[in-house]
Amino acid sequence: xxxxxxKKIFDDLRASREKWEQELKKAFDARPERLERxxxxxxxxxxxxxxxxxxxxxxxxxxxxxxxxxxFTRGCQPSMYxxxxxxxxxxxxxxxxxxxxxxxxxxxxxxxxxxxxAFDMPTLMGYDSDSPKARGxxxxxxxAIDTLVxxxxxxxxxxxxxxxxxxxxxxxxSVIWAMYIAVAENRGIDRRIIGGxxxxxxxxxxxxxxxxxxxxxxxxxxxxxxxxxxxxxVPRWNTISISGYHIREAGSTAVQELxxxxxxxxxxxxxxxxxxxxxxxxxxxxSFFFNSHLDFFEEIAKFRAARRMWAKIMKERxxxxxxxxxxxxxxxxxxxxxxxxxQPYNNVxxxxxxxxAAVLGGTQSLHTNSLDEVLAxxxxxxxxxxxxxxxxxxxxxxxxxxxxxxxxxxxxxxxxNRMEEEAFExxxxxxxxxxxxxxxxxxxxxxxxxxAAYHYQRQIDEGKxxxxxxxxxxxxxxxxxxxxEIDEELEKIQIEKTNRIKNERDxxxxxxxLEQVGGACSGGGNVMEPVIxxxxxxxxxxxxxxxxxxxxxxxxxxxxx
Amino acid sequence: MxxxxxxxxxxxxxxxxxxxxxxxIIARAYRDAGYEVVxxxxxxxxxEIVEAAIQEDVDMIGLSxxxxxxxxxxxxxxxLLKEKGADDIVVCGGGIIPDEDIPTLKAAGIRxxxxxxxxxxxxxxxxxxxxxxRGEY
Numbered sequence: 170x171x172x173x174x175x176k177k178i179f180d181d182l183r184a185s186r187e188k189w190e191q192e193l194k195k196a197f198d199a200r201p202e203r204l205e206r207x208x209x210x211x212x213x214x215x216x217x218x219x220x221x222x223x224x225x226x227x228x229x230x231x232x233x234x235x236x237x238x239x240x241f242t243r244g245c246q247p248s249m250y251x252x253x254x255x256x257x258x259x260x261x262x263x264x265x266x267x268x269x270x271x272x273x274x275x276x277x278x279x280x281x282x283x284x285x286x287a288f289d290m291p292t293l294m295g296y297d298s299d300s301p302k303a304r305g306x307x308x309x310x311x312x313a314i315d316t317l318v319x320x321x322x323x324x325x326x327x328x329x330x331x332x333x334x335x336x337x338x339x340x341x342x343s344v345i346w347a348m349y350i351a352v353a354e355n356r357g358i359d360r361r362i363i364g365g366x367x368x369x370x371x372x373x374x375x376x377x378x379x380x381x382x383x384x385x386x387x388x389x390x391x392x393x394x395x396x397x398x399x400x401x402x403v404p405r406w407n408t409i410s411i412s413g414y415h416i417r418e419a420g421s422t423a424v425q426e427l428x429x430x431x432x433x434x435x436x437x438x439x440x441x442x443x444x445x446x447x448x449x450x451x452x453x454x455x456s457f458f459f460n461s462h463l464d465f466f467e468e469i470a471k472f473r474a475a476r477r478m479w480a481k482i483m484k485e486r487x488x489x490x491x492x493x494x495x496x497x498x499x500x501x502x503x504x505x506x507x508x509x510x511x512q513p514y515n516n517v518x519x520x521x522x523x524x525x526a527a528v529l530g531g532t533q534s535l536h537t538n539s540l541d542e543v544l545a546x547x548x549x550x551x552x553x554x555x556x557x558x559x560x561x562x563x564x565x566x567x568x569x570x571x572x573x574x575x576x577x578x579x580x581x582x583x584x585x586n587r588m589e590e591e592a593f594e595x596x597x598x599x600x601x602x603x604x605x606x607x608x609x610x611x612x613x614x615x616x617x618x619x620x621a622a623y624h625y626q627r628q629i630d631e632g633k634x635x636x637x638x639x640x641x642x643x644x645x646x647x648x649x650x651x652x653x654e655i656d657e658e659l660e661k662i663q664i665e666k667t668n669r670i671k672n673e674r675d676x677x678x679x680x681x682x683l684e685q686v687g688g689a690c691s692g693g694g695n696v697m698e699p700v701i702x703x704x705x706x707x708x709x710x711x712x713x714x715x716x717x718x719x720x721x722x723x724x725x726x727x728x729x730x
Numbered sequence: 731m732x733x734x735x736x737x738x739x740x741x742x743x744x745x746x747x748x749x750x751x752x753x754x755i756i757a758r759a760y761r762d763a764g765y766e767v768v769x770x771x772x773x774x775x776x777x778e779i780v781e782a783a784i785q786e787d788v789d790m791i792g793l794s795x796x797x798x799x800x801x802x803x804x805x806x807x808x809x810l811l812k813e814k815g816a817d818d819i820v821v822c823g824g825g826i827i828p829d830e831d832i833p834t835l836k837a838a839g840i841r842x843x844x845x846x847x848x849x850x851x852x853x854x855x856x857x858x859x860x861x862x863x864r865g866e867y
Contacts, residue, residue: 305803619755725771726772728771729769
């Protein structure tokens with residue numbers, strides 16, 4: 170294979186460059202460059218101009234190629250958005266299951282094409298609404314789910330045999346997934362038909378999002394159970410959504426997001442291979458979840474690099490043969506941390522730019538943040554504007570008319586190469602530490618992220634980085650926005666509902682089922698069938714999680730800053 | 731020789747909320763400004779925070795919440811400090827706190843609330859202006 174450029178052009182190019190640089194010098198002598206340093210959101214320095222010189226070795230077939238072909242730089246599917254647009258999947262969850270169900274129906278009516286569930290903090294941490302740990306948190310930043318009845322109410326009237334559902338749930342992912350399977354089966358829908366995603370990515374919890382329950386090792390063991398079970402029983406389900414989103418929100422750079430996420434993916438793949446599974450059986454059901462931050466080209470390059478890196482990792486490191494195992498399919502959420510409480514309507518514009526980067530980067534599904542998300546759970550109006558933003562990009566802007574329109578841009582290709590190179594360096598460092606679990610124990614990713622976050626905040630405070638409405642173009646008068654309030658009474662209502670269900674169920678059956686779960690945990694059997702049986706008998710989320718906590722122990726935050 | 735000791739600050743994360751980017755940045759900023767800092771780590775109940783604050787003999791507690799439970803967790807912390815006779819410990823808070831909740835929180839004894847976008851220098855300077863060491867060397 171040969172490079173993209175005829176070697177002869179570089180001589181001419183050098184001459185033109187020298188001429189341009191002389192003229193440039195004159196221009197800057199008259200008026201100096203606007204900034205001392207031009208750098209991305211992640212503080213990567215960017216050059217004045219990109220030419221074939223920075224991508225001298227670029228090889229079309231090897232590095233860019235065609236969508237649907239190795240190394241998938243331009244997209245996983247051959248057709249990309251010429252065939253089907255990305256799934257517009259708005260993350261939603263508030264109050265009770267009934268409240269969230271109403272929001273789901275509204276979003277589907279407004280043209281959303283997939284569901285995405287946000288759970289409240291007690292649910293995310295494996296506690297029922299009546300736990301003392303849950304005081305003041307019920308239904309606040311997502312929906313409260315205690316029992317199968319809540320799950321049935323959540324999906325009431327929604328065609329879960331046809332629409333796919335994503336659930337952002339981690340320590341109790343096996344339990345929530347079991348409830349979803351139970352809802353389907355109680356409706357007469359085969360578990361082999363249902364499609365969706367559980368986030369189920371514990372490694373990034375220890376690194377960044379910090380909803381944890383059991384220590385890292387048993388956490389990965391339960392995840393491997395779900396991977397094994399999904400491969401055999403629920404073939405249309407994405408068993409893990411390997412997430413960089415939260416790593417970025419915690420303050421990482423784009424390259425760190427890329428590296429830590431793929432390193433997590435390597436750890437899950439290795440764990441399943443070590444279990445004796447064939448990589449080509451389970452890897453096609455791994456999906457990814459990235460952040461789309463404000464630095465437009467850096468994000469696009471990140472998505473392109475991620476696809477190419479994962480394809481290489483799967484093919485070369487894990488000897489996967491099925492092209493579907495090489496695919497890095499991903500969901501994107503625009504960066505919550507880029508939104509500002511000041512002048513909140515500006516957030517619509519930030520989100521639109523971030524969404525556009527995700528689309529130009531070839532995302533499979535997308536959540537766009539609402540303008541008020543920095544203040545509270547979005548109102549229906551704000552969530553609708555966010556969805557409309559995607560629809561305008563999809564159906565008015567024309568950016569989906571051709572596949573990977575930025576492919577071949579000197580700048581984008583150079584940035585893609587550089588991010589791949591830097592991210593692989595970090596992955597090698599993690600390999601040298603003994604893999605991601607060992608790296609987490611040494612607090613390596615946690616510390617790197619904390620350093621990057623502090624550096625970024627200092628740059629803002631020192632005015633080296635502009636945040637419109639915060640450290641520049643500040644206004645005294647704030648335009649008020651409507652903020653959604655969650656009724657404090659809700660906690661009482663939810664606790665009463667859960668208590669009623671707990672009183673009415675077959676207690677002996679529940680006890681037996683929980684013992685089965687405990688047996689699977691300590692004996693090494695797959696937890697999924699026992700957990701499905703337990704939730705069908707109306708064991709609560711916390712009751713199952715308490716079994717996990719008892720058998721596996723609890724993880725406490727080391728409190729490093 | 732007697733004299734005022736260095737101000738000791740506890741940065742605390744009450745409740746189940748895992749958003750610790752802000753709390754950890756603020757802990758560093760206080761440390762860099764020369765204060766003694768104790769960071770509780772995540773998922774603390776108000777009871778645990780108050781007990782630790784008394785044990786660590788801190789002069790101020792900075793509470794951080796980004797998941798909407800501040801209306802319960804912040805006043806509960808102040809209430810427990812009163813019960814223990816330690817309400818000379820100054821309590822302030824920060825995070826995603828809607829403007830309309832701020833008067834109620836202040837009435838409940840939270841001395842200041844810092845919302846998103848507040849520069850670190852403002853948060854750090856507030857300590858110098860509002861907190862005195864409770865004990866001597």
